[in-house]
Amino acid sequence: MLEEIGTTEQGDLIINVGPQHPATHGVLHLVITLNGETIKKVDPHLGYIHRSIEKMCESLTYRQFIYVTSRMDYLSSHINNHGCALVVEKGVQIEVPARAQVIRVLMDELTRVASHLLWWGAMAMDVGAITPFFHAFREREMINDIMEETCGARLTMNYMVPGGVMADIHPDFQRKVKEFVTEFKSKIDEYDELVTGNIIFQSRMKGVGFISKEDAISYGCSGPVARASGVSCDIRKWYPYDCYSQLKFEEVIRTEGDSYARYLVRMEEMRQSLNIIDQLIDAIPEGEFQAKTKAVLKLPKGEFYTMVETARGEFGVYVVSEGGTTPYRIKFRSPGFSNLSALDHMSVGGKIGDLVATMGTLDLVIPDIDR
Amino acid sequence: MGFLGEYIRTVYKSVASLLKGMKMTGYYFTHHKEIITQEYPDNRDTLILPERFRGEVVMPHTESNEHRCTGCTACELACPNGTIKIITKFEVSPEGKKKKAIDTFIYHLELCTMCNLCIVACPTDAIKMAQSFEHSVYKRADLTKVLNKPGSKLMEGVE
Ligand code: SF4
Numbered sequence: 377m378l379e380e381i382g383t384t385e386q387g388d389l390i391i392n393v394g395p396q397h398p399a400t401h402g403v404l405h406l407v408i409t410l411n412g413e414t415i416k417k418v419d420p421h422l423g424y425i426h427r428s429i430e431k432m433c434e435s436l437t438y439r440q441f442i443y444v445t446s447r448m449d450y451l452s453s454h455i456n457n458h459g460c461a462l463v464v465e466k467g468v469q470i471e472v473p474a475r476a477q478v479i480r481v482l483m484d485e486l487t488r489v490a491s492h493l494l495w496w497g498a499m500a501m502d503v504g505a506i507t508p509f510f511h512a513f514r515e516r517e518m519i520n521d522i523m524e525e526t527c528g529a530r531l532t533m534n535y536m537v538p539g540g541v542m543a544d545i546h547p548d549f550q551r552k553v554k555e556f557v558t559e560f561k562s563k564i565d566e567y568d569e570l571v572t573g574n575i576i577f578q579s580r581m582k583g584v585g586f587i588s589k590e591d592a593i594s595y596g597c598s599g600p601v602a603r604a605s606g607v608s609c610d611i612r613k614w615y616p617y618d619c620y621s622q623l624k625f626e627e628v629i630r631t632e633g634d635s636y637a638r639y640l641v642r643m644e645e646m647r648q649s650l651n652i653i654d655q656l657i658d659a660i661p662e663g664e665f666q667a668k669t670k671a672v673l674k675l676p677k678g679e680f681y682t683m684v685e686t687a688r689g690e691f692g693v694y695v696v697s698e699g700g701t702t703p704y705r706i707k708f709r710s711p712g713f714s715n716l717s718a719l720d721h722m723s724v725g726g727k728i729g730d731l732v733a734t735m736g737t738l739d740l741v742i743p744d745i746d747r
Numbered sequence: 748m749g750f751l752g753e754y755i756r757t758v759y760k761s762v763a764s765l766l767k768g769m770k771m772t773g774y775y776f777t778h779h780k781e782i783i784t785q786e787y788p789d790n791r792d793t794l795i796l797p798e799r800f801r802g803e804v805v806m807p808h809t810e811s812n813e814h815r816c817t818g819c820t821a822c823e824l825a826c827p828n829g830t831i832k833i834i835t836k837f838e839v840s841p842e843g844k845k846k847k848a849i850d851t852f853i854y855h856l857e858l859c860t861m862c863n864l865c866i867v868a869c870p871t872d873a874i875k876m877a878q879s880f881e882h883s884v885y886k887r888a889d890l891t892k893v894l895n896k897p898g899s900k901l902m903e904g905v906e
């Protein structure tokens with residue numbers, strides 16, 4: 377099939393999807409070369425929402441730069457903040473109190489569920505089902521309310537600070553999280569009934585957007601995208617941070633490598649997150665929620681790198697310090713960028729109608745890609 | 748014949764799984780336990796936001812027009828966006844001693860990202876987050892606010 381496409385040079389159609397297109401979930405611009413309905417090339421054009429966050433961070437102190445990272449992958453803002461807090465703690469060598477570690481992990485997992493919920497609703501809408509979107513938002517609203525109560529904001533929380541968390545959990549936090557977990561456990565089965573088991577949905581997903589294990593590694597895919605191709609890459613397992621090493625959970629791996637596998641990995645990850653929340657919610661240790669730190673933080677001269685597992689994959693923070701109060705250079709490794717680069721490989725040879733479904737399973741957040 | 752049988756089976760299975768989904772939709776259509784949509788702005792009077800919600804930075808004043816801000820500019824330094832600008836002056840007390848105090852506490856709401864860093868930085872808890880969120884105005888200049896009220900003084904005993 378591939379050779380046949382390569383030979384027909386004339387009559388190729390070039391179309392633009394985006395930058396203002398509902399299916400690209402943001403200002404992503406795809407230039408697609410088509411032969412009839414078959415995709416020959418997908419060329420993502422970036423930069424429409426570039427805010428030069430990395431450069432901005434160079435002029436901010438180590439306490440200030442964390443809040444900007446909420447604006448990158450805004451659906452995993454807690455986890456982004458977590459990664460940045462970890463790099464500062466690594467540099468200054470701050471010991472994070474046990475209570476803060478547990479609160480952070482709880483927040484991370486709630487964020488992961490919320491992010492996957494939004495993905496699930498949007499994904500189903502991409503392939504033509506409207507109802508799941510409302511179901512997903514109904515449950516996500518419960519998480520947002522929990523966040524609003526404890527962190528003070530619904531999307532860009534800036535709750536993780538070097539040394540712990542900004543404020544202690546709200547007195548209602550444990551009760552509300554338990555309520556949510558109980559409710560959501562029954563809801564996620566409903567989701568399976570509504571979408572996962574649907575034959576029409578399955579036939580749109582199975583065998584579509586295939587990427588092999590080797591290709592997933594060479595494109596630098598991470599997160600659910602790589603795990604659906606059989607790559608074991610969960611940072612929480614391989615390089616555990618905070619209290620992840622003491623938790624029991626499974627790394628969800630599938631080997632099919634198609635859109636349906638990516639879908640199933642995320643559905644199972646939500647269950648694993650609930651499992652982690654279950655383990656921790658009654659075991660929040662007493663103590664400080666923030667370590668005592670100096671008013672002005674200075675990282676020693678050198679290079680520091682930490683990584684965390686966001687809802688989309690590996691998020692890395694690389695800091696070069698000259699010993700001052702602001703970083704000399706900051707580089708973020710965002711999962712969305714590498715996952716997007718595999719889109720071309722996944723969709724070439726497929727039909728244009730499947731592109732949106734494939735893109736949906738990549739769970740792209742454009743500000744995370746552009747930064 | 749085999750092909751036709753397979754085809755009919757697929758159609759049957761698709762319709763069955765579709766109906767299963769529709770059944771659930773129908774269930775929710777007829778059993779709305781509670782209405783989850785909030786009819787804003789009709790519910791403005793009953794709307795309660797959590798006390799930690801970050802809407803805007805305010806400086807609470809007591810009834811006798813006193814605040815707790817000493818003019819130390821810790822919040823100005825903590826702010827990542829240059830949202831806060833503090834102009835200080837020297838007050839001469841009746842005994843003839845000079846003391847630093849705030850003249851104007853300028854707050855640019857249009858630049859604020861509600862990151863809470865200034866609130867955390869303040870040593871005397873002089874500022875806090877308010878729950879107001881309806882910030883739209885007709886002129887951009889209206890978003891620049893002076894937080895200390897005219898004629899206000901530093902509260903006794905706050906250093
Ligand atoms: S909330 Fe953040 S951006 Fe707003 S004034 Fe305070 S420090 Fe500045």
Ligand code: SF4
Binds near residue numbers: 819820870
């Ligand atoms: S508000 Fe607080 S931190 Fe800011 S100048 Fe006044 S006392 Fe200092």
